Amino acid sequence: MGALWEKSKRIRSAAMAGSTCPSMPSLRPCRTEELAAEQGMTVNRPEFDEAFKKHQELSRAGSEQVFKGGLLDHSETTTKYHTATHLLHKALRMTLGDHVAQKGSNITAERMRFDFSHNAPMTADEVAKVQAIVNEQIQRDLPVGMEVMSLDDAKAGGAIALFGEKYESQVKVYTIGDFSTGVFSREVCGGPHVERTGTMGKFTIQKEQSSSAGVRRIRAILE
Numbered sequence: 001m002g003a004l005w006e007k008s009k010r011i012r013s014a015a016m017a018g019s020t021c022p023s024m025p026s027l028r029p030c031r032t033e034e035l036a037a038e039q040g041m042t043v044n045r046p047e048f049d050e051a052f053k054k055h056q057e058l059s060r061a062g063s064e065q066v067f068k069g070g071l072l073d074h075s076e077t078t079t080k081y082h083t084a085t086h087l088l089h090k091a092l093r094m095t096l097g098d099h100v101a102q103k104g105s106n107i108t109a110e111r112m113r114f115d116f117s118h119n120a121p122m123t124a125d126e127v128a129k130v131q132a133i134v135n136e137q138i139q140r141d142l143p144v145g146m147e148v149m150s151l152d153d154a155k156a157g158g159a160i161a162l163f164g165e166k167y168e169s170q171v172k173v174y175t176i177g178d179f180s181t182g183v184f185s186r187e188v189c190g191g192p193h194v195e196r197t198g199t200m201g202k203f204t205i206q207k208e209q210s211s212s213a214g215v216r217r218i219r220a221i222l223e
């Protein structure tokens, strides 16, 4: 049993490569940087569970507060869109290349906008591929987990610090997928996020256009 646990821990650690962005307050657009190396983060399971529990309690408290204002649906919807930005960012990197970096996002209850570095308009095939990758991860109903760790630990695992970004000493790392399903994406971010991707609905890219020099903008909806 001990050996099996050690093995699963190694697999989980190996799977803990992915993407990171600076920790941010709730629903502030989350910028993202991919981990440079597919290696190296150790997971402390009790700390992970404790941190995840705290996050869920905080999420519930947030929902209750918003519900009092009659905006529960708004909160749930924007949380889904926020998780969608993580899926979209990874899908864009898989499709267009590792030069893609999130430059900003804007979320309302009706749609999301996502800006990213890329020099050319996307082809119809690329748009279709990115959309299919995102929907595949939604259909897989992947778990979304959160860990709290020091920024040093995140960096030791290969996280790239964004120039000019102010970091907290402890950052939240959100992982979509786990060691049993395979990690799809991993970002340092303030959250909140859905607990499973299966609740997000169907993802549709409505528009892809220029935002500024070298930056493209995607408008997408969940329904």
Ligand SMILES: [Zn+2]
Binding pocket: 030, 082, 086, 174, 187, 188, 189, 190, 191
């Ligand atoms: Zn995020």
